[in-house]
Amino acid sequence: MKLARPRLTRRQFLQASAATGVLVGGLGTKEVVKKVLAQPAVTTKEVKFVRTTCSPNCTASCGIRAMVVDGQIKALLPTNDYPEKEYGPRGCLKGLSYINIIYGPDRIKKPLLRTGPRGSGQFKEVSWEEALDYVAKRLQEIGAKYGPETINFSFQVGGTGHVQKGAWIALSTQAGWSLNHPYDKNGDLPMFWPMTFGVQSEELEPLEWLNSRYIAVFGSNVMVTRLVDSDLLIRARNQGAKLVVFDPNYCQTAAKADEWIPLKPSSDAALALGLARVIIDQGLYEANFLKTFTDMPLLVRADNQKRLLADEVKGLTKPDDVPAYRAAFVAYDGSFRAVHPEKLDLSADGKLEGEFEVELKNGEKVKVKPVFQLLREHLQAYTPAYVEAETGVPWATVTRLAQEMTSARPLHVIYGASNYQWYHGDLKGRALALLPVLTGSIGQPGGGISTYAGQYKIRFNVKEWWFPKPARWVPWLYLLHGPTPTMSAQWPKNGVKALLFGWGNPFDQHNMANRLREMAEKGGLEFILALDHQMTTSCRYSDVVLPVATWYEKTELTTTPLHPYMQLQQAAIKPLFESHSELWIAREIARRLNPEFEKHFFPGLDENEAAEKVIELLLRTGGLPVEGIALDDLKKGPVRLRSPVPGQRQIPFYEQVQGRKPFPPLSRPAPLEAAAKFIKSGRIEFYREEETFRRSGESLPTHKRPFAESEYALNPSVRGKYRLAYITRNSLYRIHSNHSNNLWMNELEDYRPKVFLNPTDAAERGIKDGDLVELYNDRGRVRGQAVLDPGQGPGIAIFEQGWWSRYLEGDSYNALTYPFIKPTNEVYFVPGIWAPNTAWNEALCDARKVGER
Secondary structure, eight states: OOOOOOOOOHHHHHHHHHHHHHHHHHHOHHHHHHHHHHSOOOOOOOEEEEEEEOOSTTSOOOEEEEEEETTEEEEEEEBOOOSSGGGOSBOOHHHHTTHHHHTSTTBOOSOEEEOSSTTSOOEEEOOHHHHHHHHHHHHHHHHHHHOGGGEEEEOOOGGGOTTHHHHHHHHHHHHTOEEEOHHHHTTOOOTHHHHHTSSSOOOOOGGGGGGOSEEEEESOOHHHHTGGGHHHHHHHHHTTOEEEEEOSSOOHHHHHSSEEEOOOTTOHHHHHHHHHHHHHHTTOSOHHHHHHHBSTTSEEETTTSOBOBGGGBTTOOOOTTOOTTOOOEEEESSSEEEEOTTOOOOOTTOOSSOOEEEEBTTSOEEEEEEHHHHHHHHGGGOOHHHHHHHHOOOHHHHHHHHHHHHHSOSEEEEEOHHHHSSTTHHHHHHHHHHHHHHTTOTTSTTOEEEOOOOSOOOOSOOHHHHOSSOOEEOOHHHHHHOOOTTOOSOOOTTOOOEEEEESSOHHHHTOGGGHHHHHHHTTSSSEEEEEESBOOHHHHTOSEEEEBOOTTSSOEEEOOSSSOEEEEEOOSSOOOTTOBOHHHHHHHHHHHHOHHHHGGGOTTSOHHHHHHHHHHHHHHHSOGGGTTOOHHHHHHSOEEOOOSSGGGOOOTTHHHHHSOOOSOOOOTTSOHHHHHGGGTTSSBOOOOOSHHHHHTTOSSOOOOOTTTTTHHHHOGGGTTTOOEEEEEEOOTTOBTTBTTTOHHHHHHTTTOOEEEEOHHHHHHTTOOTTOEEEEEOSSOEEEEEEEEOTTSOTTEEEEESOOOGGGGTTOOGGGGSOOOOOGGGGSSOBTTTBSOOOOTTOOEEEEEETTOO
16 A cells, blocks of 8 residues: 655645754654644635736836735736737836835825925824815815916826826816816927827837838937837837937937937937938929928918918919818919818929919019928028038938938838927927928828827827816916916916826926925915825825825726727725725715715716726717727727727828828817817928917927027026036836835835936046936036946936935935926917927036035
8 A cells, every 4th residue: 555645735835845944953854744734724815817007107008917815916917918919918027016016115094184394294194084174175265265277286197097087187177177288297298299290199009110111219218118019119120120219328229229320419400401401402202292291382472471371362262161270271383273271182283392473362472482492492501511510410421311211111200208308399300200201101001200208198089077067277387487478378367376186296207496396385385185195205295195096906997109909907906005096086075065076976886886987988988999899898808999090000190191181180189170270281281380480480390409598598607507418317217206116126226316427528527437426507406326328428417317305315306407488389279289398308407526516
């Protein structure tokens, strides 16, 4: 007879293993095993996996599998369940280590009321009833005294939170509060988009990179900021697309490129216009594309620098069916023709070049030229010597690159946020947009121009949930800068008296020139409310902090502009401690402000049940992009949004180019006419005729040096005093302010903020690698460990943004920046589409070792 071997459960095995090292010497292995087997077996807990979504503002929108054991998340794992396998597996170390945040020491457990000075972090815990009653009371008092519009709600990107963020947007509209749009607040709004294409922003989905033949990356570090999808960029390169990176710094993406073109900071417009000159001078452009889809054949009057209107010309009239937000301009094909803005059908005989005389209805005769002719003349200033001097790029290289871009089509330009977060970021974008337009790459698979910054895009109709009443919007920069004489947005008569915020850390991330902290400390803001799950710097400046559930503890609906999948965020665990979802909090405050408000928020339902009702409402009323998508479908996994493009692909302007539909496509949630008025011709426009553009010499894309109209205009004495451009780039270890307190991420960078300098710049200042240094200007300072990087361009100091103030000994890295407002950004105002954009990088500083003065 054989003796049966003892069978150990996994738990018993681990217990035995742990005990053996201590006891084996005294008892022997047999005795230890007998002792463990004598213990009662522990019932194995059932392991549950919940498919949900990681939702910071990184645009990756990665599906995550949360492993839950006995009501506690034990691990966060990547998913690989996307119908197109190229999009999986998804998840990065930041997202997979979010468990450190969920269960970390900064987790807020109960509602808090401030007991000490703002910024001190002195609070007392109170009940939800006391906190909510107090919040409602203060909001009613401020609204009655100053007007409800002086209460300002600031949220973060809508794509990560259609349900929860939508609840607070809805409450704000009901109560008459003002809203800040996150896109321009974050500096992520590329203003060339509305100026040129009449849209908020557009991007090729990463799968389309594989159809590109030439990828020109201007100031975007894809390998860091689009980490999860960056393998598709490498795959595109490996299968034959040429990858060229234009950047002052030898970044991670430059290291993977076929060619790196170092250029001077913020000189991209000069380079792009030099490239455009070569393309035009050598006749390498697509003339028929320009005639059909752009304003290049439209005539501009020499006497007033405005486009010639059909109603001005003898013998012409504006067609009767032209919408009020459009205009009928004139082209010349041997005769003067009225160009219908809704019909892209201009004759191939239309002239792009020449000067003509036209008789007006009043008998006057004026000279006119096509926009293309004006552009050709304008580009004559971009001589080889000028372009080389401004950019540092040899003209021979410029010529070769232009020829390559026109021979390897489609061309895809990636224009990075760090590059357009400058005062003249709009000019750079308008110049760079010339490249895919001149080559006819717009509206083509693998072609166009993309910006990839922020999970801003609203991809379906949200009106029924977000906007029970019309919204009132105030761009964030005016909160810091104050109103300007040229602003188009409405400024509250009594200013902003209360700041309510969630999903962000504005007292670190948006504290330009230290103004936000000063407003809090000096009482300019009479009430500050924070919605958060961890004690950030911003919470410390708040009067009330309400603990909210993390994205693993509530139900949400997410999308991203990067890839075309809608995903469900399912609660993996119940909200920890006394936290609640933002929807629940909004509903409670709504009930206290006005019982009628509460009806919008599905009263009587559990907060996750209410969230599911919201999702059903959004899917029912969301229009074509969500047609046929049901909640049960989303519970099973990601669902590709519907698109008129073959294969449901995400190709900007495909309908306009392939279907001859007028520009622009819809930029939700604004109605079409709100943005279509930016390009009244119904075409891609490179000529701006508004007075502000003409007065500033920016009717056509042009190059202007950094700081001349910003830092030097603000304070002429800083010229030569501060000699380094201050760049606050994204970090591999954080997503903006998220993960600043993540143990794993901090360990990977030795818990030390870094200051990156060119070795020559450092040597001039006596700085060595590893020294503790400070970057400073008249507005503030920030300190970190010096890293001397030979791949970094000269004249640049880089600090990786996102550090909470407590890691910087109280410093604020954004105190060095300034809320500049460019007048061309104020010509129109449509929230998050045409608005003043934050220019984080338009700042000067210098560097010194700590302790030196």
